Amino acid sequence: MSEVPGSVDAAQPPTTITGVGVSPGRVIGPVRRMAEPVAAPAESEQRDPGRSADDEKARLAGAVDSVVAELGRRAEHAAPDAAAVLSTTAMMAADPTLTAQAGTLIDDGASAERAIWQAAGAIASQLEELGGYMAERVTDVLDVRSRTVAELRGLPAPGVPDSDTPYVLVAVDLAPADTATLRPDLVLALVTSDGGPQSHTAIIARAAGLPAVVAARGADALVDGTEVAVDGGTGTITAPPSEADRAGVVRWQQQQLAQQSFTGDATLSDGTPVELLANVGGGADATAAAEAGAAGVGLFRTEFSFLGSDHEPSVDEQYAQYRPVFDAFAGRKVVVRTLDAGADKPLPFVTDTDEPNPALGVRGFRTTLSSPEVLVHQLEAIARAAADSEAHVRVMAPMISTPAEAERFATVCREAGLETAGVMVEVPSAALSAPAILRRVDFLSIGTNDLTQYTMAADRQLGALSGLNDPWQHAVLRLVAETARAGAERPESVGGPAPVGVCGEAAADPALAVVLLGLGVTSLSMTARALPRVATVLRTVSADDCRRLAALALDSEDAEAARAAVRAELPVLEELGL
Amino acid sequence: MAERTARIASASGLHARPAKIFVEAVTATGVPVTIAVPGGPELNAASILSLMGLGAGHGTEVVLRTEGDDADRVLDELVTLLETDLDAA
Known part of the structure; x- marks a missing residue:
C-alpha cells in the first residue's frame, strides 16, 4: 500500500488515542510495533507425536542457524563495540552445551521450544548465582532464548524492530536495554500503552528530544504501517493525520528553529x-x-x-x-x-x-x-x-x-x-x-x-x-x-x-x-x-x-x-x- | 590423553570477550577439548556458556584435556592463549 501524503481514506474515520504526553514535539510517520515479549512454552509442552526426536533436534538446529545468521547480519551493520556484543550473543545461540542439554530434553519428549527454554533457563540461573559480571550476561542468554523460540514459532524477533526508514515506535513499555538500542535517526517518536511520566521511556525520550506519549491505552490496537500524527505535548495520537496535524508539525519545526x-x-x-x-x-x-x-x-x-x-x-x-x-x-x-x-x-x-x-x-x-x-x-x-x-x-x-x-x-x-x-x-x-x-x-x-x-x-x-x-x-x-x-x-x-x-x-x-x-x-x-x-x-x-x-x-x-x-x-x- | 594446567591471565577472568576468543581457538582445532577447575567437572571448552559458568577469575588454574595425535601441540597453543591477557588485546 502506498502512502500519499495528505490523502484521506474516506472509509477510515480518524481515531484519536489519548495518553500522557511526556516529551513535547509533533511528528507524523508510520507505526512500527515492538514485537511482544515471547511467552514461555508450557512446562508440559511435548513434541508433535508425528516428529521423531531427531526431526525435532533438526528443527531446533534450523532455528538456531537463523538466529545466528540474523545476529551476524546485524553485527555487520553495527558499530565495532555493538558488533562484538552481537557476535558473542550469536556464539551463545549456537552454544554446544546449550544445544546438547536441549537435545536431552527433546529425547525425553519435550518440544524444541520447551527444550531450549528450559535448558537456557537453567544456564541463566547458574550464571546468576555466580553474581557480578556473569550475572549481567543472564540478559544475553535470555535474549538468545527468546529469539530462538520466536523463530521456532514463526514470530518476529522480540525487541526494537529492524527498519531502514523512520518510524513511530509503538510498544507496551520500553526497558533500559531496549532504549539503548534505539536509533535516534530512525525513531520519530515513542508511544507506549503502559509506563508512566517518569518511566525509562519518558526519561530517555526527553534526553533524546524525541516526542513521546506514555500510558496510551488504545495504542495496542495500532498496526504496523499505519500513518499516525503524534503530539508529545498534549499526549494524543491521531490516525490518519488531519490537515491540522500536518500544519502543527510544520509549526513545531519552525518553533524549534526559533528556540535554538x-x-x-x-x-x-x-x-x-x-x-x-x-x-x-x-x-x-x-x-x-x-x-x-x-x-x-x-x-x-x-x-x-x-x-x-x-x-x-x-x-x-x-x-x-x-x-x-x-x-x-x-x-x-x-x-x-x-x-x-x-x-x-x-x-x-x-x-x-x-x-x-x-x-x-x-x-x-x-x-x-x-x-x-x-x-x-x-x-x-x-x-x-x-x-x-x-x-x-x-x-x-x-x-x-x-x-x-x-x-x-x-x-x-x-x-x-x-x-x-x-x-x-x-x-x-x-x-x-x-x-x-x-x-x-x-x-x-x-x-x-x-x-x-x-x-x-x-x-x-x-x-x-x-x-x-x-x-x-x-x-x-x-x-x-x-x-x-x-x-x-x-x-x-x-x-x-x-x-x-x-x-x-x-x-x-x-x-x-x-x-x-x-x-x-x-x-x-x-x-x-x-x-x-x-x-x-x-x-x-x-x-x-x-x-x-x-x-x-x-x-x-x-x-x-x-x-x-x-x-x-x-x-x-x-x-x-x- | 594429554593434559595441561594453565593460569588465567585476563584481568577480569574468563568472561565474555576472552571466553569468545578462546572458544574460537578451540573450535578451530577441530578436536574435542575439555576444561575444568581443579576438582570440578570436565566441561566442553568449545562452549562459551560453560566457560562463563566456570566462574574462572584472574589467576584461576584450569586443566585442559584432549586426545589424538596432535594433542600436545593443540594444548600448548590453547595454554598460551589462556596465559595471555586477552582484555589488553
Missing part, C-alpha cells in the same frame, strides 16, 4: 534572574549542555561511570570521568551527586540484588553502611578533579532520610577537602526535616522523581499508577514548598538563606517550572534539551506571576486540577505547542 537562539540568558519578564542548570551523566553530555546554554550543572549523575562495571573503578579512573565535566563548566557551578546505586540501578559491588523491596532498600547514601570506602574513594577522586579544574564543584548525597545522615555526609566531605556539601530531598522525611538538615549542610536539591514515588507510594515504572505518580500532586507540591521555605528561612546563625534547587524531571515541564519558582525554589536543573523551552516560558512571567500560579496549584486538591488551573493562566504553552 537561547544563549543561557534566563530571566523572568520583570528581569529577575533565574538559574537554569543541566542534568548530565558524563563529559559528552556536559559539553552539549554547555553549548545549549546551561549556566552550570545541577545534577551530575556519577553512577553512569560505574554501571557496567563489576568492580569499583579506581580513583584514577573516576578522576578521568569527572575531569571533562568540570572542564566543560570552568568558572561555573557543578553539583556532583555521589554514587546512587540500588533499586533500578543495581551495582554488584555495593548492592544486594536479593532485597524484596529494592526501592525501600539499601540504595543511595545507605550503601555506605556496608561499603563506606566506596564513597571515600569517590570523594577523593572528585576533590582531586575539582582541584585541577576551574569549576565550582559541590557534592550532594542521594537518598538522605535524616539530619544524622546529612551530618555524616558533611563530615566525610570535609575530610576529603570538599567545602560545599548538600543533600538530595527525595524522601518525604527529608523534606519535613529540611530545617534541621540545613543546619548540617549548605544546600538542598529536590529530586522530584523519587520524592513523588515515595510521597504517593506509587512505583514510577507502573503505567497503571501514572495518575498518582505525578509531581503535580498536592502533597508533593506541599513538600517542595516546605523544603524551599526551610532554605529561605535558614537563620543567620547557621549561615543564612540556603539554596534549594530542583533537579528532577519536573523542572523540565515549563508550567511546573513556573510553579516551582513560585514555591521558592532557587534553581532548576533539567535535561539540556528542555532549557530553551523552559527559558522561553519563564520570560513571559514575573516573580509575582510565579507566586500567584504556585498558590493556584497549591489550592488544587489533585494533580489534574492543579495542572489545568496553571496551564489556563499560561496561554504561551498553547502557542508553543508545549
